Amino acid sequence: MKAVQFAHFGERDVLEYIDVATPKPKNDDLLIEVTAAGVNFVDIRERMGVYGRPETHVGHIDLPHISGLQAVGTVMEVGPSGDRSRIGAKVMSYLPAGGGYAQFAVAPAKLSVQLPTSIDETAMAALPTQGLTAYLMLTACTQLRPGESVLVQGASGGVGSIAVQIARILGAGLVLGTAGSEKKRQFVRSIGADFAVDYNRPDWPKDVLGKTGGRGVDILLESIGREIFEQNFECLATFGRYIIFGSTRGPGKPFEPRRLMKKSQSISGIYLPVYLAKADLLQEALQFFVEQVANGKLRPQVSQTLPLSQAAEAHRLLEEQKTVGVIVLNPKR
Numbered sequence: 180m181k182a183v184q185f186a187h188f189g190e191r192d193v194l195e196y197i198d199v200a201t202p203k204p205k206n207d208d209l210l211i212e213v214t215a216a217g218v219n220f221v222d223i224r225e226r227m228g229v230y231g232r233p234e235t236h237v238g239h240i241d242l243p244h245i246s247g248l249q250a251v252g253t254v255m256e257v258g259p260s261g262d263r264s265r266i267g268a269k270v271m272s273y274l275p276a277g278g279g280y281a282q283f284a285v286a287p288a289k290l291s292v293q294l295p296t297s298i299d300e301t302a303m304a305a306l307p308t309q310g311l312t313a314y315l316m317l318t319a320c321t322q323l324r325p326g327e328s329v330l331v332q333g334a335s336g337g338v339g340s341i342a343v344q345i346a347r348i349l350g351a352g353l354v355l356g357t358a359g360s361e362k363k364r365q366f367v368r369s370i371g372a373d374f375a376v377d378y379n380r381p382d383w384p385k386d387v388l389g390k391t392g393g394r395g396v397d398i399l400l401e402s403i404g405r406e407i408f409e410q411n412f413e414c415l416a417t418f419g420r421y422i423i424f425g426s427t428r429g430p431g432k433p434f435e436p437r438r439l440m441k442k443s444q445s446i447s448g449i450y451l452p453v454y455l456a457k458a459d460l461l462q463e464a465l466q467f468f469v470e471q472v473a474n475g476k477l478r479p480q481v482s483q484t485l486p487l488s489q490a491a492e493a494h495r496l497l498e499e500q501k502t503v504g505v506i507v508l509n510p511k512r
């Protein structure tokens with residue numbers, strides 16, 4: 180089968196579009212013929228060899244590696260203890276071990292949910308990793324209560340755009356999103372945010388305070404880092420919960436935790452693979468996405484669809500912040 184693999188960590192030119200052996204499903208795994216594979220910012224970090232470093236704190240990648248944390252496809256085969264009745268079904272899968280940048284991928288049975296035949300497969304491929312991260316941050320991690328305000332940093336990105344929509348579905352009050360260009364801010368408003376904030380302006384926290392009557396927000400989701408990390412505390416409310424899920428601009432300065440006492444605030448982090456220990460929660464969330472897309476409340480945003488052979492171009496567009504939503508690779512083109 181064709182796949183995009185890297186044998187060394189590095190820049191985009193380490194990605195090779197080559198022939199590799201089709202994987203075999205083990206245990207109760209599913210072998211799916213991939214029709215659409217979603218791209219994540221995490222894939223770039225994997226390619227660069229960022230995971231497993233002491234300063235990164237999480238992750239590990241063995242080489243050679245095929246990236247791709249999510250795919251939609253048809254079940255062609257199951258492992259020796261698998262459920263053969265799933266053969267022929269269309270599924271959306273979270274692939275924690277990667278492998279989605281390929282014509283065939285092995286997917287854990289528990290992390291694959293059946294899709295209605297009428298659903299848009301490309302759009303569903305934009306959901307699993309970004310959606311699970313967003314959903315868990317707003318539920319298990321910060322326990323959003325109806326009416327609470329939420330600020331989503333990087334709200335036009337894959338995780339951010341789903342987080343804005345899930346916050347709305349879960350009954351958030353005010354939803355604010357940040358983005359770096361007017362085009363992206365327009366998009367953030369179009370997916371349900373009440374206001375879109377330009378976080379490249381140094382005094383952007385004033386906008387958030389202005390929109391919240393000086394109180395600040397109850398929940399803050401952040402994956403940017405650097406100066407944005409410190410600025411967030413200017414607009415986090417009393418009892419506010421702040422969750423960190425990435426560092427696209429690099430980490431912020433060290434933080435003195437006793438500062439949190441003054442306003443009874445909390446700060447936490449998430450690394451999605453840790454939730455594999457709670458696979459039922461992941462499955463429940465994937466099922467929630469299928470229902471919410473079917474009833475029209477959740478609209479996954481596909482930025483571009485590119486042939487699988489152009490995975491390096493997908494990485495370039497993400498690295499240069501040229502996307503709105505998620506890029507999806509098509510292994511059949």
Ligand SMILES: NC(=O)c1ccc[n+]([C@@H]2O[C@H](COP(=O)([O-])OP(=O)(O)OC[C@H]3O[C@@H](n4cnc5c(N)ncnc54)[C@H](OP(=O)(O)O)[C@@H]3O)[C@@H](O)[C@H]2O)c1
Pocket residue numbers: 218219220221224308309312333334335336337338339357358359360363402403423424425426427428449450451452497498500502504505
């Ligand atoms: N913790 C976890 O388990 C987990 C799971 C999934 C993803 N993540 C992390 O979540 C973050 C978002 O992932 P994603 O797939 O949604 O990425 P994405 O689609 O590229 O979105 C990232 C957003 O960050 C903003 N950004 C600011 N500075 C940037 C920079 N220097 N480079 C790139 N983007 C920058 C961009 O918006 P503007 O152009 O508007 O600034 C962009 O919309 C990443 O850090 C990723 O590693 C973490």
